[in-house]
Amino acid sequence: MVKADILIVGGGPAGLAAAIATRRRGFNVTVVDGIVPPADKACGEGLMPDALLALSKLGVSISASDSFPFRGIRFLDRGTSVDASFPTACGRGVRRTTLHRMMIEQAEAVGVRLRWGTKVDLSAARSGWIIGADGENSLVRKWAGLDLSVRDRRRFGFRRHYRIAPWTDCMELYWGRTCQVYVTPITPDSVCVAAISRDSQFRLDDALKECPDLEQRLKSSAIISAERGAVTSSRWFKAVYRERVALVGDASGSVDAITGEGLCLAFRQATALAEAIECGDLDMYQRRHRQIARRPDLMARLLIALGEHAQFRRAAMSTMAAHPGIFTKMLAVHVGAFYETNHFHRSDGDHVATWTGDGPRTEPGPDARRVHAE
Numbered sequence: 001m002v003k004a005d006i007l008i009v010g011g012g013p014a015g016l017a018a019a020i021a022t023r024r025r026g027f028n029v030t031v032v033d034g035i036v037p038p039a040d041k042a043c044g045e046g047l048m049p050d051a052l053l054a055l056s057k058l059g060v061s062i063s064a065s066d067s068f069p070f071r072g073i074r075f076l077d078r079g080t081s082v083d084a085s086f087p088t089a090c091g092r093g094v095r096r097t098t099l100h101r102m103m104i105e106q107a108e109a110v111g112v113r114l115r116w117g118t119k120v121d122l123s124a125a126r127s128g129w130i131i132g133a134d135g136e137n138s139l140v141r142k143w144a145g146l147d148l149s150v151r152d153r154r155r156f157g158f159r160r161h162y163r164i165a166p167w168t169d170c171m172e173l174y175w176g177r178t179c180q181v182y183v184t185p186i187t188p189d190s191v192c193v194a195a196i197s198r199d200s201q202f203r204l205d206d207a208l209k210e211c212p213d214l215e216q217r218l219k220s221s222a223i224i225s226a227e228r229g230a231v232t233s234s235r236w237f238k239a240v241y242r243e244r245v246a247l248v249g250d251a252s253g254s255v256d257a258i259t260g261e262g263l264c265l266a267f268r269q270a271t272a273l274a275e276a277i278e279c280g281d282l283d284m285y286q287r288r289h290r291q292i293a294r295r296p297d298l299m300a301r302l303l304i305a306l307g308e309h310a311q312f313r314r315a316a317m318s319t320m321a322a323h324p325g326i327f328t329k330m331l332a333v334h335v336g337a338f339y340e341t342n343h344f345h346r347s348d349g350d351h352v353a354t355w356t357g358d359g360p361r362t363e364p365g366p367d368a369r370r371v372h373a374e
């Protein structure tokens with residue numbers, strides 16, 4: 001039986017995830033987007049293990065040939081570094097255009113109608129449900145009167161790709177004086193470098209000057225993509241639905257890019273929204289949405305505080321180096337696997353799966369390790 005129509009405005013990761021999730025529940029789904037694929041966007045392009053799990057639940061598996069694995073996260077500050085492995089599975093660096101292509105293929109395979117290069121006229125929309133997945137500056141959010149934010153802190157992110165073999169088996173986060181720079185391995189011969197700061201005029205070259213080790217390493221590597229920028233916000237809205245209009249992904253609020261959790265949030269929200277629409281209970285989505293955002297929001301606050309207070313950060317890094325288990329636990333919390341690694345059961349059952357990756361895996365370290373002090 002074909003259920004009600006759903007019109008999804010925005011065919012980015014959140015819109016496509018919502019389309020796949022609702023279509024698989026039997027709804028008649030159309031996605032409209034103003035652009036024509038493949039869609040590129042300023043992004044660190046790291047998918048954490050929890051994002052990969054959420055994506056696989058939508059039937060999208062990222063293959064080894066389309067991505068590059070990383071076993072954990074490394075912090076680097078003024079020649080000192082600490083790292084930790086994810087507890088159960090690796091993360092993957094995936095080019096945004098590749099992720100978009102794979103999600104489009106799955107949407108088409110399950111029978112979603114895709115209308116690219118199309119501007120939607122919301123006043124004429126006669127759909128049963130409208131989902132706003134139109135990103136940070138969502139028009140659907142404004143149109144539905146859902147634009148009331150309870151918190152809104154903005155920063156600015158820029159990214160560029162370099163032709164260089166990944167030198168690291170981690171996603172690396174460099175702490176600069178006024179910015180953070182992170183490096184994600186994307187392919188066997190390229191990395192994505194993203195910088196985030198509070199200054200809209202700040203560019204990647206400025207950021208690299210604050211991270212001389214990284215600047216030196218990239219000096220002779222070819223830049224293979226144009227620099228792209230975007231706003232990244234920590235944003236909560238009072239409500240994420242009104243009557244038969246609901247928001248998903250960045251349109252519904254976001255966490256700072258430093259968490260690397262934006263895509264995971266979008267995928268998990270999409271599944272929660274599809275369940276709620278099927279039950280006809282959007283209050284359920286509102287509650288789940290808050291619950292899903294809580295952990296990344298907490299981590300975003302912690303990471304931003306580390307970025308803004310150098311003394312606090314250095315003390316934290318020394319402590320993590322002296323007591324390596326702390327970073328490992330922090331990372332487990334970050335990817336939602338803390339309960340699993342500590343043999344507790346979570347009520348939502350939505351934790352990280354056991355290892356299914358096909359890239360080189362380092363055994364989940366019980367401890368974070370101090371790598372080197374150069």
Ligand SMILES: Cc1cc2nc3c(=O)[nH]c(=O)nc-3n(C[C@H](O)[C@H](O)[C@H](O)COP(=O)(O)OP(=O)(O)OC[C@H]3O[C@@H](n4cnc5c(N)ncnc54)[C@H](O)[C@@H]3O)c2cc1C
Nearest residue numbers: 010012013014033034043044045046135157249250262263
């Ligand atoms: C610098 C930076 C680094 C980041 N790094 C990471 C990372 O490493 N890992 C991670 O998980 N997340 C990261 N993020 C966050 C992640 O990029 C976002 O959370 C994610 O893109 C949200 O997806 P979305 O589909 O909600 O929005 P978008 O990706 O913005 O997609 C919105 C879509 O809506 C379309 N649209 C907009 N308006 C209309 C309209 N009126 N009509 C029709 N279509 C419309 C757009 O064309 C677009 O295709 C980063 C973000 C930034 C800024």
